[in-house]
Amino acid sequence: MSQANTNEMRKSAKELPWQQTACILCSLNCGIEIQVDDRQLVKIRGDKSHPASQGYLCQKAARLDHYQNHLQRVTNPLKRMPDGTFAPIMWDTAIAEIAAKINTIKTEYGGEAFAYYGGGGQGNHLPGLYGTALRAALGTPYLYSSLAQEKTGDFWVNGRLFGRQTNHVTEGIHEADFVFLIGTNPFQSHGFHQSRKVLRELSKDPNRTLVVVDPRKTKTAELADVYLPIKPGTDAFLMTAMLAQLVQEGLVDEAFLNTHTNGYAELAAVLQKIDVSAYIAKTELDEDTVRQMTRDLAAAQAVSTRHDLGVEMSLHSTLNTYLEKLLFLLTGNFGRAGTNNLHVQFAPVIGHSPDINHEKNKRTKVTGMAQISRMYPPNVLPQEVLTDHPERLRAVIVDTANPVQTAADSQAYRDAFDKLELVVVIDVALTETAELADYILPAQTQFEKAEAAFFTLTWPETFFHLRKPILAPEGNTLPEPEIYRRLLVAMGAIPEALPELEALAMEHMKDPSSMQFAMAFQMALMQNPGWQKLAPVLLYATLGKALPPEKKSGAAIWGVAQFYAQRHEAEVRAAGYTGDGFMLGENLFRKILDSPTSVKISEHTYADSWKIMKHKDGKIHLFIPEMAAEIEGLATEDNTPDSAYPLILAAGERRDYNANQIYRDPAWRKIDRDGALRIHPLDAAASGVDDGAEVFCESERGRIRVVAAYDEAQRRGFVSLPHGHGMMYPDLEKEELVQHGPRLNELTSADWCDPIAKTPYHKYVPVRLSSIAG
Numbered sequence: 001m002s003q004a005n006t007n008e009m010r011k012s013a014k015e016l017p018w019q020q021t022a023c024i025l026c027s028l029n030c031g032i033e034i035q036v037d038d039r040q041l042v043k044i045r046g047d048k049s050h051p052a053s054q055g056y057l058c059q060k061a062a063r064l065d066h067y068q069n070h071l072q073r074v075t076n077p078l079k080r081m082p083d084g085t086f087a088p089i090m091w092d093t094a095i096a097e098i099a100a101k102i103n104t105i106k107t108e109y110g111g112e113a114f115a116y117y118g119g120g121g122q123g124n125h126l127p128g129l130y131g132t133a134l135r136a137a138l139g140t141p142y143l144y145s146s147l148a149q150e151k152t153g154d155f156w157v158n159g160r161l162f163g164r165q166t167n168h169v170t171e172g173i174h175e176a177d178f179v180f181l182i183g184t185n186p187f188q189s190h191g192f193h194q195s196r197k198v199l200r201e202l203s204k205d206p207n208r209t210l211v212v213v214d215p216r217k218t219k220t221a222e223l224a225d226v227y228l229p230i231k232p233g234t235d236a237f238l239m240t241a242m243l244a245q246l247v248q249e250g251l252v253d254e255a256f257l258n259t260h261t262n263g264y265a266e267l268a269a270v271l272q273k274i275d276v277s278a279y280i281a282k283t284e285l286d287e288d289t290v291r292q293m294t295r296d297l298a299a300a301q302a303v304s305t306r307h308d309l310g311v312e313m314s315l316h317s318t319l320n321t322y323l324e325k326l327l328f329l330l331t332g333n334f335g336r337a338g339t340n341n342l343h344v345q346f347a348p349v350i351g352h353s354p355d356i357n358h359e360k361n362k363r364t365k366v367t368g369m370a371q372i373s374r375m376y377p378p379n380v381l382p383q384e385v386l387t388d389h390p391e392r393l394r395a396v397i398v399d400t401a402n403p404v405q406t407a408a409d410s411q412a413y414r415d416a417f418d419k420l421e422l423v424v425v426i427d428v429a430l431t432e433t434a435e436l437a438d439y440i441l442p443a444q445t446q447f448e449k450a451e452a453a454f455f456t457l458t459w460p461e462t463f464f465h466l467r468k469p470i471l472a473p474e475g476n477t478l479p480e481p482e483i484y485r486r487l488l489v490a491m492g493a494i495p496e497a498l499p500e501l502e503a504l505a506m507e508h509m510k511d512p513s514s515m516q517f518a519m520a521f522q523m524a525l526m527q528n529p530g531w532q533k534l535a536p537v538l539l540y541a542t543l544g545k546a547l548p549p550e551k552k553s554g555a556a557i558w559g560v561a562q563f564y565a566q567r568h569e570a571e572v573r574a575a576g577y578t579g580d581g582f583m584l585g586e587n588l589f590r591k592i593l594d595s596p597t598s599v600k601i602s603e604h605t606y607a608d609s610w611k612i613m614k615h616k617d618g619k620i621h622l623f624i625p626e627m628a629a630e631i632e633g634l635a636t637e638d639n640t641p642d643s644a645y646p647l648i649l650a651a652g653e654r655r656d657y658n659a660n661q662i663y664r665d666p667a668w669r670k671i672d673r674d675g676a677l678r679i680h681p682l683d684a685a686a687s688g689v690d691d692g693a694e695v696f697c698e699s700e701r702g703r704i705r706v707v708a709a710y711d712e713a714q715r716r717g718f719v720s721l722p723h724g725h726g727m728m729y730p731d732l733e734k735e736e737l738v739q740h741g742p743r744l745n746e747l748t749s750a751d752w753c754d755p756i757a758k759t760p761y762h763k764y765v766p767v768r769l770s771s772i773a774g
Contacts, residue, residue, distance in 0.1 A: 027190075119400065175304075
């Protein structure tokens with residue numbers, strides 16, 4: 001290429017406008033700006049105007065063009081033919097056929113014959129909001145998701161401690177002087193804004209302490225003041241020992257406990273019996289180091305603790321989340337700057353269910369699994385299908401999810417989906433789950449429609465970002481709310497048009513002060529009680545038509561903003577919003593609608609954590625009998641590895657270039673394209689494995705091929721594989737689909753899970769390695 005042409009290309013790049021949007025790879029949804037040229041995301045940078053991320057960007061977001069542009073995009077509705085192949089089908093035909101099959105199944109077996117899986121990933125929660133209308137029309141309570149696979153044990157504990165499962169805890173790491181991280185690697189997984197910058201600053205500050213507990217010396221652990229290379233699966237022993245030490249040495253905050261909690265006496269009685277030395281010995285950590293670290297934690301002025309999937313998907317999953325919270329609660333590190341706090345939700349990502357022991361809890365028909373936070377764990381879904389039970393699941397709607405790859409026991413999912421009478425997949429790509437569908441309905445990508453995430457995790461300020469599309473839709477795709485609207489119409493749940501409401505919506509957007517649309521919409525719901533749970537789609541079908549076309553998918557946010565302003569009126573006003581009654585929510589909605597980046601929606605105080613709490617006495621209920629029983633059971637637990645499977649595999653490690661299933665093109669990875677199995681050289685030698693060799697990794701459930709990579713950062717006896725690999729992707733030279741990297745869930749079992757929440761033990765999978773040649 002000539003220098004003149006190169007200069008011309010550079011000049012053109014400089015002239016391309018920067019469009020504001022957000023990253024879609026993790027729960028933080030950092031603000032980004034993108035230059036688009038011929039549908040390519042040619043340059044990506046952090047958005048400095050974003051109030052939370054402030055220009056921060058990690059290397060994974062810079063590769064988002066591989067999400068938008070790849071060879072497996074679905075751009076037309078597809079129907080499975082009798083020979084197993086897919087053929088294009090018109091939207092009207094697909095919707096009519098699906099609705100007819102839905103109505104037939106519902107008539108014969110009832111609404112609980114359906115399950116809904118997904119509803120959004122890390123950056124697209126509007127499908128889940130609109131999907132609530134479809135679930136209501138189906139008459140099913142069965143919502144399965146990745147969130148339910150990972151977090152419901154934590155939500156259940158929150159419900160017991162704070163009063164409702166919606167009471168979610170966030171961290172104050174930015175301001176803490178003592179940070180305790182267990183089972184989390186925020187240098188890679190983030191979890192709090194500007195994590196790498198914050199961790200580096202924390203590490204350099206001599207007046208602050210960073211403690212990291214992890215079997216692998218991660219990039220986060222490299223920055224730690226105290227690094228504890230714990231034996232895999234013994235996190236509960238460590239935290240129980242720490243809590244027992246706090247009680248036995250009188251290091252708890254008695255004033256806090258007396259004022260703000262109940263149940264401490266019962267909990268202390270359990271912890272007084274713990275042999276601290278014996279429990280620390282189980283972890284194979286240095287006892288003096290653990291004891292001094294615990295004393296330092298108790299003496300610190302502002303402690304913030306954080307856990308993640310490393311303990312949530314390991315042995316004692318639910319117990320681990322309980323113990324981690326007790327560390328900050330017994331030391332009074334709650335409800336202040338630099339400590340852990342509760343926070344508010346703008347929209348309900350997390351719901352509340354009656355306790356698992358309550359008679360009103362809605363259990364599944366086959367396994368009797370209890371609902372937690374209005375969700376069900378993916379671990380039980382195949383069992384709800386693979387049976388002759390008369391009330392088994394007959395149909396599954398999957399939206400923006402790939403459970404055949406991401407849920408435990410891929411083979412069980414393949415068998416279950418093969419038995420179902422109807423599988424509908426709504427997605428942007430031809431995923432492994434879509435390959436098993438009867439119908440594939442193509443959605444628009446997160447950059448082709450208005451979209452949002454409901455992870456409002458910051459505190460005490462709360463932000464929300466309704467993103468605008470930066471690209472025109474490709475092919476014959478539709479946004480999810482339109483797909484759901486058409487299905488509801490075809491099912492006979494709502495009319496094709498609502499002309500009176502549509503006309504009032506047009507007037508409303510010109511002048512909302514008369515409130516005519518709001519009153520008419522409310523009246524329509526009252527006159528048609530069956531419509532009340534369909535409200536998000538009805539707002540899309542009416543108010544959506546009055547919005548600018550590129551913002552139509554955000555119509556349901558109007559209702560969310562109204563409810564939020566009612567619940568948090570003082571805090572919304574503190575963020576600068578005005579208006580009486582309905583107009584406060586209206587002004588909040590208009591601000592969200594008009595802003596190109598994230599906006600502050602409410603401003604709270606740290607003391608508001610106590611207002612969020614839902615126990616009638618306003619106190620934290622420390623003693624949970626089920627958890628106390630599990631603590632006592634640790635005393636007789638044998639955690640000796642099985643000699644037949646001597647290595648413990650963390651199935652799903654966070655690395656530089658792996659994400660969730662959102663990236664299908666393996667070319668996005670600059671390194672580690674094989675998704676190598678990290679193993680300590682001495683363990684490799686004991687297994688007869690050479691560095692870079694391809695070997696079998698085998699569990700009781702299955703066997704896969706992996707590439708071994710020597711890594712002295714691994715603890716002895718501990719190996720790891722990254723998630724986000726193992727997908728089939730076209731090889732243009734070979735003219736066939738080729739698997740790239742390990743399929744972890746060929747190794748995992750649905751039975752190997754937490755007894756309460758059924759969270760799979762992905763971070764503790766006993767395995768062995770063997771030669772492929774042998």
